[in-house]
Amino acid sequence: MNWGWIPRNIDLVASLTWEHMVLALVPVLLGLAISIPLGWLAGRTRIARAVLVPVTGLLYTVPSLALIVVLPIVLGTRILDPLNLIVALTIYTVALLVRSVADALAAVPAVTIAAATAMGYRPFRRFVSVELPLAVPVVVAGLRVAAVSNTSMVTVGALVGLGGLGRLFTDGFQRDIPAEIVTGIVLVLALALLVDGLLLAIGRWITPWTRVGAGARVRAGAAA
Amino acid sequence: MIEFRGVTKQFPDGTTAVDDLDLVADAGRITVFVGPSGCGKTTSLRMVNRMIEPTWGTILVNGADIMDHDPAELRRGIGYVIQQAGLFPHRTILDNVATVPLLLGWNKKQARERAAELMELVGLAPEMAGRYPAQLSGGQQQRVGVARALAADPPVLLMDEPFSAVDPVVRESLQDELLRLQSELGKTIVFVTHDIDEAIKLGDKVAVFRTGGVLAQYDEPGVLLSRPADDFVDNFVGRDRGYRGLGFLSSDGLPIGELATVSVGDAGPSEGWALVVDGERRPLGWLDGGTQANGAVTAGDLVPGGSLYDTDSGSLRSALDAALSSPSGQGVAIDGEGRVVGSVSADEVLRALADARRTGAAA
Numbered sequence: 001m002n003w004g005w006i007p008r009n010i011d012l013v014a015s016l017t018w019e020h021m022v023l024a025l026v027p028v029l030l031g032l033a034i035s036i037p038l039g040w041l042a043g044r045t046r047i048a049r050a051v052l053v054p055v056t057g058l059l060y061t062v063p064s065l066a067l068i069v070v071l072p073i074v075l076g077t078r079i080l081d082p083l084n085l086i087v088a089l090t091i092y093t094v095a096l097l098v099r100s101v102a103d104a105l106a107a108v109p110a111v112t113i114a115a116a117t118a119m120g121y122r123p124f125r126r127f128v129s130v131e132l133p134l135a136v137p138v139v140v141a142g143l144r145v146a147a148v149s150n151t152s153m154v155t156v157g158a159l160v161g162l163g164g165l166g167r168l169f170t171d172g173f174q175r176d177i178p179a180e181i182v183t184g185i186v187l188v189l190a191l192a193l194l195v196d197g198l199l200l201a202i203g204r205w206i207t208p209w210t211r212v213g214a215g216a217r218v219r220a221g222a223a224a
Numbered sequence: 225m226i227e228f229r230g231v232t233k234q235f236p237d238g239t240t241a242v243d244d245l246d247l248v249a250d251a252g253r254i255t256v257f258v259g260p261s262g263c264g265k266t267t268s269l270r271m272v273n274r275m276i277e278p279t280w281g282t283i284l285v286n287g288a289d290i291m292d293h294d295p296a297e298l299r300r301g302i303g304y305v306i307q308q309a310g311l312f313p314h315r316t317i318l319d320n321v322a323t324v325p326l327l328l329g330w331n332k333k334q335a336r337e338r339a340a341e342l343m344e345l346v347g348l349a350p351e352m353a354g355r356y357p358a359q360l361s362g363g364q365q366q367r368v369g370v371a372r373a374l375a376a377d378p379p380v381l382l383m384d385e386p387f388s389a390v391d392p393v394v395r396e397s398l399q400d401e402l403l404r405l406q407s408e409l410g411k412t413i414v415f416v417t418h419d420i421d422e423a424i425k426l427g428d429k430v431a432v433f434r435t436g437g438v439l440a441q442y443d444e445p446g447v448l449l450s451r452p453a454d455d456f457v458d459n460f461v462g463r464d465r466g467y468r469g470l471g472f473l474s475s476d477g478l479p480i481g482e483l484a485t486v487s488v489g490d491a492g493p494s495e496g497w498a499l500v501v502d503g504e505r506r507p508l509g510w511l512d513g514g515t516q517a518n519g520a521v522t523a524g525d526l527v528p529g530g531s532l533y534d535t536d537s538g539s540l541r542s543a544l545d546a547a548l549s550s551p552s553g554q555g556v557a558i559d560g561e562g563r564v565v566g567s568v569s570a571d572e573v574l575r576a577l578a579d580a581r582r583t584g585a586a587a
Contacts, residue, residue: 115310120300133314209356
């Protein structure tokens with residue numbers, strides 16, 4: 001194998017890595033922003049939950065390549081617009097996260113919510129400063145799955161000429177440069193591990209109460 | 225003062241949780257709502273701060289109709305202690321206590337200073353401030369719950385079965401602590417419990433509810449024990465109510481009889497019982513003169529005594545118990561410093577009870 005390919009193309013590899021990261025993570029943030037209100041809505045009534053959770057979940061079964069090809073028609077974008085990929089991955093993120101957010105909010109103990117109401121919280125502030133923080137551990141777990149899944153799914157975009165490290169696969173395959181393909185695989189893997197570790201660390205950092213003393217019941221968010 | 229006027233709560237499924245409640249919870253006193261589950265006691269409590277809205281009727285808090293207030297603002301002015309403490313698991317103890325001041329718009333520093341004062345008031349060590357609720361015992365969490373409810377100094381405090389989830393020993397100390405706090409603070413407290421003993425211990429007045437949300441009786445605890453309104457209350461108040469009712473009768477005027485005492489090292493009596501006391505006249509135990517060999521009294525001769533009757537603060541119940549639990553049949557009466565002043569007998573207690581009945585202090 002010609003490992004000399006790597007140093008000769010280091011600038012390309014770096015810019016593709018950066019592009020890959022943006023394409024993978026922007027949809028995670030957008031998906032989170034959409035999933036929180038949807039997950040909240042799912043927790044409001046049984047009907048909303050019975051509709052929202054399965055329907056958003058079904059979105060995950062739409063084949064990614066089909067979605068990337070169809071979206072330009074729906075959105076009126078050019079086929080090579082990275083927006084297509086970002087929208088597609090945002091949809092997948094929502095598909096994974098709505099259930100997490102709904103479950104996480106449902107697991108906040110009723111007595112904690114009643115206490116917050118009795119202290120004089122209005123519903124929106126109570127949601128933001130009591131319910132959402134307590135949902136963080138479960139939401140972060142869902143977020144990690146979505147981020148890792150996105151990181152690998154960005155490579156599909158290369159099939160229709162969109163950016164990211166997937167281009168190292170298509171290019172390496174067409175020009176028969178095994179080192180390029182291997183570099184792509186290793187970097188995608190490394191990126192996925194890095195993103196996962198980063199989210200884990202952030203999740204722990206913003207939920208110090210889950211790491212104290214009396215164990216499991218705190219991690220589950222129970223106050224009883 | 226909290227006033228319920230013709231308050232009814234019907235839930236959408238048609239059940240009546242509270243049925244035409246008329247009741248006044250006096251300012252500065254503890255009013256206890258007690259009854260079996262499904263009797264509407266918690267619903268009645270939660271209507272005061274509009275956690276549940278009444279279907280009909282009016283509730284006044286210190287003269288103002290609760291429906292005239294925005295619910296969130298109303299609640300910030302009413303302390304609330306919830307079952308199992310209901311602390312916010314993601315906030316430190318200090319920030320839990322500072323919740324209401326922060327909602328009222330105090331700055332963070334003021335709110336935390338106030339929270340630290342409250343922690344001290346309820347007997348929580350300052351080093352607890354930075355801990356999370358999960359690091360505290362159930363009893364400590366309940367103290368935090370009380371501190372949090374008191375943080376903005378509300379005139380009214382609602383307590384919803386606050387001590388039901390802790391073990392009996394801790395519960396008793398939390399009850400004592402609440403009575404101590406109340407003697408300092410004089411809040412208007414409504415306290416919900418299903419435990420009649422807790423109700424009788426804490427309540428200045430006790431409202432007994434029956435299933436279906438009907439108020440069965442609303443009286444001082446002594447009256448509840450001596451004159452239950454009907455069979456339901458009688459059953460609910462439970463066994464030994466006659467004996468427990470003696471706890472609410474003052475023992476003022478109860479005759480104190482003579483009591484034979486000896487000291488360790490003295491010669492004991494040749495017959496009959498004598499109380500052995502130390503140099504300060506504090507009781508050590510009883511001596512049975514019939515069984516003791518002649519000569520000096522030694523520690524080995526002592527028979528353990530019963531309960532002691534404190535003439536400064538005791539009730540007829542403690543006097544009777546002292547008599548009944550004493551091996552000699554003579555109850556040991558002591559003064560506030562624990563020194564023996566004489567004896568009480570069961571006969572005298574019963575005579576005092578008969579006098580109290582005649583003068584109308586008990587039924």
